[in-house]
Amino acid sequence: MxxxxxxxxxxxRRASPWFAPVGLVLVWELLARAGAIPPRLMPAPFDVVLxxxxxxLHGELATHLAVSALRxxxxxxxxxxxxxVLGLATGLSRPLQLLLDGPLQMLRAVPALAVVPLVILWFxxxxxxxxxxxxxxxxxxxxxxxxxxxxxxxxxxxxxAGVYGxxxxxxxREVILPGAMPSILVGxxxxxGMSWLVMIVAETLGATSGLGxxxxxxxxxxxxxMLVLTIVLWAxxxxxxxxxxxxxxxxxxxWQPKAQRLDVG
Amino acid sequence: xxRRSQNPCGSSVLVEGLVKHFDGxxxxxxxxxxxxxxxxxxxxxxxxCGKSTLLRILSNLETPSAGSARVLDASGADAGRNVRVVFxxxxxxxxxxxxxxxxxxxxxRDRDEKHAREVLASVGMADRLHEYPGVLSGGQRQRVxxxxxxxxxxxxxxxxxxxxxxxxxxxxxxxxLVETLWLERGFTAILVTHDVNEAVLLGDQVxxxxxxxxxxxxxxxxxxxxxxxxxxxxxxTGAVLDGIFGSSDxxxxxxxxxxxxxxxxxxxxxxxVTSASG
Numbered sequence: 001m002x003x004x005x006x007x008x009x010x011x012x013r014r015a016s017p018w019f020a021p022v023g024l025v026l027v028w029e030l031l032a033r034a035g036a037i038p039p040r041l042m043p044a045p046f047d048v049v050l051x052x053x054x055x056x057l058h059g060e061l062a063t064h065l066a067v068s069a070l071r072x073x074x075x076x077x078x079x080x081x082x083x084x085v086l087g088l089a090t091g092l093s094r095p096l097q098l099l100l101d102g103p104l105q106m107l108r109a110v111p112a113l114a115v116v117p118l119v120i121l122w123f124x125x126x127x128x129x130x131x132x133x134x135x136x137x138x139x140x141x142x143x144x145x146x147x148x149x150x151x152x153x154x155x156x157x158x159x160x161a162g163v164y165g166x167x168x169x170x171x172x173r174e175v176i177l178p179g180a181m182p183s184i185l186v187g188x189x190x191x192x193g194m195s196w197l198v199m200i201v202a203e204t205l206g207a208t209s210g211l212g213x214x215x216x217x218x219x220x221x222x223x224x225x226m227l228v229l230t231i232v233l234w235a236x237x238x239x240x241x242x243x244x245x246x247x248x249x250x251x252x253x254x255w256q257p258k259a260q261r262l263d264v265g
Numbered sequence: 266x267x268r269r270s271q272n273p274c275g276s277s278v279l280v281e282g283l284v285k286h287f288d289g290x291x292x293x294x295x296x297x298x299x300x301x302x303x304x305x306x307x308x309x310x311x312x313x314c315g316k317s318t319l320l321r322i323l324s325n326l327e328t329p330s331a332g333s334a335r336v337l338d339a340s341g342a343d344a345g346r347n348v349r350v351v352f353x354x355x356x357x358x359x360x361x362x363x364x365x366x367x368x369x370x371x372x373x374r375d376r377d378e379k380h381a382r383e384v385l386a387s388v389g390m391a392d393r394l395h396e397y398p399g400v401l402s403g404g405q406r407q408r409v410x411x412x413x414x415x416x417x418x419x420x421x422x423x424x425x426x427x428x429x430x431x432x433x434x435x436x437x438x439x440x441x442l443v444e445t446l447w448l449e450r451g452f453t454a455i456l457v458t459h460d461v462n463e464a465v466l467l468g469d470q471v472x473x474x475x476x477x478x479x480x481x482x483x484x485x486x487x488x489x490x491x492x493x494x495x496x497x498x499x500x501x502t503g504a505v506l507d508g509i510f511g512s513s514d515x516x517x518x519x520x521x522x523x524x525x526x527x528x529x530x531x532x533x534x535x536x537x538v539t540s541a542s543g
Contacts, residue, residue: 159356160352161370163324163325163350164413165370174369181360255359255399
């Protein structure tokens with residue numbers, strides 16, 4: 001095998017995740033140009049890009065994106081922190097598990113979007129309501145996976161730690177938390193994806209800024225290019241969240257055998 | 266035995282009238298043991314005979330239902346903190362490098378990396394310091410586990426079937442390693458195993474447990490390193506096996522003893538043991 005050959009293969013491997021999306025866009029563009037897709041129903045990709053450039057130049061798109069990102073980040077941070085603390089608490093203490101797990105499982109079954117009207121009533125259309133909805137959504141995946149992670153730490157390791165004098169706070173820091181970390185990161189990954197999802201939907205229901213607002217506005221005025229643009233941005237942000245989760249995994253779990261990682265690259 | 270190092274703290278192990286029940290089910294029923302400093306005791310017996318429980322009590326992982334199991338230093342004071350355990354599984358923290366695993370439980374200023382490296386070198390793992398356990402073989406992981414125990418310079422090393430999960434060749438290698446380390450460092454060693462041959466190869470004395478009691482003791486007074494095919498090793502292995510399969514049936518046992526003519530040389534009844542009841 002030549003070096004050139006392995007390079008080419010490496011290139012194919014790197015590029016292969018892009019084949020499907022790029023191909024789809026090409027086919028879409030061709031069909032739109034050929035007149036097979038009426039622009040009224042679905043604008044051509046190039047028009048969507050144009051709309052994106054225009055919106056960026058006017059400055060509004062970046063602002064709306066930043067507003068959405070801020071809401072999602074704040075909500076995610078608060079929600080993940082709450083989920084982490086609750087998961088650690090119930091994972092480490094049977095009494096707390098008895099006390100909290102039942103109500104949390106009930107709350108988990110409630111779709112965050114079902115409480116949107118209530119949230120608007122409580123907090124109005126301001127920032128608090130949006131963040132609240134994100135928090136409500138991301139608490140549960142982080143909570144459940146943290147709980148599961150703590151409970152599935154190998155009891156043999158905990159016993160070993162005891163024999164070697166690792167106890168108290170060190171036991172949590174050196175054994176239980178790292179042991180639960182793979183599971184916590186799975187929860188965080190879910191939370192990352194869900195936070196965008198729920199927030200943008202929340203924004204379409206009542207907001208004066210943000211990506212969801214653009215989508216709602218575009219729908220109102222039949223700006224199909226803007227509408228598709230928000231959908232594309234949504235997909236890109238989802239991909240971004242995924243990349244972030246994988247980055248965290250590589251940084252926080254360098255010890256994990258490659259086969260166990262989510263990352264295939 | 267001239268190559269033997271002195272026990273660093275002259276620790277002896279004293280077990281008196283040790284009883285352990287699990288939910289009313291007796292596991293140990295009155296064990297009396299006195300292990301002088303620097304001795305290598307091996308404990309054998311069928312599954313469920315209580316040998317692992319004995320070791321877990323000595324490791325402070327279980328508490329006795331009655332009686333006591335203590336580690337004493339030369340002056341007779343409690344030296345239980347100088348006991349380290351090697352388990353059947355290496356029990357390494359997967360998220361820590363080999364070096365950091367060896368230093369587990371050693372905090373801040375007490376952490377002596379030079380010493381840890383030396384100990385890792387003594388188990389043949391000097392060149393794998395910064396690797397994660399996930400990339401090591403079973404035998405290598407167990408070597409790291411030995412280093413983790415030895416870095417504390419234990420006076421007493423408890424070994425709970427540490428070779429049990431290793432393949433046959435790795436096992437022989439690991440047995441030799443433990444013997445070498447024991448000869449060099451002079452700790453008191455207690456090895457629990459289900460491999461009778463291993464018990465005879467490594468032990469100064471082989472203790473046979475049956476249904477929570479000491480059924481027999483066999484002194485193994487042979488030069489080290491011992492070879493498996495040595496006739497005396499083979500004979501003692503046979504004698505211990507006879508003890509195991511005869512001891513659950515009193516009649517068969519006495520028949521066998523009779524057939525052997527004289528008691529197997531080296532079989533002692535309790536010697537040098539302080540009895541709890543006096």
